[in-house]
Amino acid sequence: MKLTPVHEKLSVADQPDAAEIAALGAGGTVLLINNRPDDEEAAQPGTEVERAAAEAAGLAYLHLPVTGPSLSRSDVDRFREAVLxxxxxxxxxCRSGTRSLTLWAIGEVLAGNLSRTELLAYGSERGFDLTGAARWLDAHGDRT
Known part of the structure; x- marks a missing residue:
C-alpha cells in the first residue's frame, strides 16, 4: 500500500490488504475510509471483509463509495466531516488514492483553504492527477 500524507489528519492510499489494515491500527490510525464501490475489481476484498479487518485492528470504518460520475457535494461534505x-x-x-484525494481537495477548495488555481499543482505535488476534481468544480462549483 502506498500511503500519501495530504493533511495533518489525512493520508490517502491505494487498496490495503488485511495485514496493512492491521498495521494502520497498530500505527495509530483511528479511521479507515473506503471510497471504492463493491465489485469495482474482482480482486478487491469488499466492504464487509474490509470492515471486519478494520474493526479487528481497532479502527473505525466508513464506506463512502464514489465514482467520478457519481461524485456529489454530499459525498464531499460527508468525507470532510468524517476526517475533521x-x-x-x-x-x-480507493483503487489508487486519486478519488480519496479528489474528495479532500474539492472540499478544501469549497472551504476556501485551497484556491481553484492551486488545485492541479496540489495534486501533482503529491503524485496525483486532479483534473477530475477540476472538471467537477467547473461543473458543480458554482451551485454549491
Missing part, C-alpha cells in the same frame, strides 16, 4: 471529526489520523483509500 476523527480523534486522530485517518487513512482514506
Amino acid at each position: 471529526a476523527a480523534p486522530g489520523p485517518v487513512v482514506a483509500h
Whole structure:
C-alpha cells in the first residue's frame, strides 16, 4: 500500500490488504475510509471483509463509495466531516488514492483553504492527477 500524507489528519492510499489494515491500527490510525464501490475489481476484498479487518485492528470504518460520475457535494461534505471529526489520523483509500484525494481537495477548495488555481499543482505535488476534481468544480462549483 502506498500511503500519501495530504493533511495533518489525512493520508490517502491505494487498496490495503488485511495485514496493512492491521498495521494502520497498530500505527495509530483511528479511521479507515473506503471510497471504492463493491465489485469495482474482482480482486478487491469488499466492504464487509474490509470492515471486519478494520474493526479487528481497532479502527473505525466508513464506506463512502464514489465514482467520478457519481461524485456529489454530499459525498464531499460527508468525507470532510468524517476526517475533521476523527480523534486522530485517518487513512482514506480507493483503487489508487486519486478519488480519496479528489474528495479532500474539492472540499478544501469549497472551504476556501485551497484556491481553484492551486488545485492541479496540489495534486501533482503529491503524485496525483486532479483534473477530475477540476472538471467537477467547473461543473458543480458554482451551485454549491
